[in-house]
Amino acid sequence: MSTLLYLECSPHAGHSLGARLARGVIDDITSRHPDVGVVTRSLVLDPLPPLSARYAQGITASALRDDEAFTCSEHLIDELERSEGLLISTPMHNFAVPAALKLWLDYVLRKDRSFKTTPQGKVGTLRDRPTLVLVRSGGPCTGENARQPDFLTPYLHYALSALGIGNVNFVYLPGLSPSEEDLELTRCALAAVPLL
Numbered sequence: 677m678s679t680l681l682y683l684e685c686s687p688h689a690g691h692s693l694g695a696r697l698a699r700g701v702i703d704d705i706t707s708r709h710p711d712v713g714v715v716t717r718s719l720v721l722d723p724l725p726p727l728s729a730r731y732a733q734g735i736t737a738s739a740l741r742d743d744e745a746f747t748c749s750e751h752l753i754d755e756l757e758r759s760e761g762l763l764i765s766t767p768m769h770n771f772a773v774p775a776a777l778k779l780w781l782d783y784v785l786r787k788d789r790s791f792k793t794t795p796q797g798k799v800g801t802l803r804d805r806p807t808l809v810l811v812r813s814g815g816p817c818t819g820e821n822a823r824q825p826d827f828l829t830p831y832l833h834y835a836l837s838a839l840g841i842g843n844v845n846f847v848y849l850p851g852l853s854p855s856e857e858d859l860e861l862t863r864c865a866l867a868a869v870p871l872l
């Protein structure tokens with residue numbers, strides 16, 4: 677059975693427009709492939725604990741196996757490893773990823789577990805997999821109409837590639853109340869990305 681991991685990052689959780697569009701992607705996949713399992717991780721409804729001092733020390737000393745933050749990190753990496761596809765619905769917060777998604781990355785990016793350091797830099801140890809990121813923002817953050825920098829895209833690209841995940845597609849939907857036409861264009865863009 678293939679598994680899709682869905683990360684929901686908006687403070688509005690399942691009520692957010694991004695989450696509703698992502699749910700459409702999931703419904704489409706599961707109607708075409710009823711055997712696909714979907715693991716939903718809401719980083720807002722089920723918030724991750726703040727990083728502990730022992731975890732931060734252990735990250736560098738590689739000696740944190742008895743800490744509960746290690747168990748959390750291990751669980752999240754395991755959950756990611758088991759997925760054949762990754763779907764992320766995230767808002768842009770202050771030109772970058774929201775804190776909840778950053779915290780997930782802080783748990784998932786772990787030296788000598790999900791990446792190794794080499795003379796050439798960090799090399800991910802996880803299998804690559806199709807990944808779709810839906811970015812919601814108040815205003816345009818890409819293209820000629822953008823009046824703000826976009827640190828979200830390059831950061832998330834780099835962080836995922838440090839895990840070994842390079843097959844990443846981004847779809848953007850700006851605007852607090854997008855038009856029906858923009859919604860339909862976004863649905864088409866989402867549907868065009870093969871996730872499994």
Ligand SMILES: Cc1cc2nc3c(=O)[nH]c(=O)nc-3n(C[C@H](O)[C@H](O)[C@H](O)COP(=O)(O)O)c2cc1C
Pocket residue numbers: 686687688692693694695766767768769770771772811812813814815816817824852
């Ligand atoms: C703390 C915070 C920071 C935000 N920063 C930005 C920003 O830098 N750029 C932007 O275009 N929108 C920003 N927004 C607006 C959100 O991106 C937008 O409301 C959200 O994407 C709506 O998505 P949703 O309906 O899927 O929850 C911010 C919203 C919040 C709450």
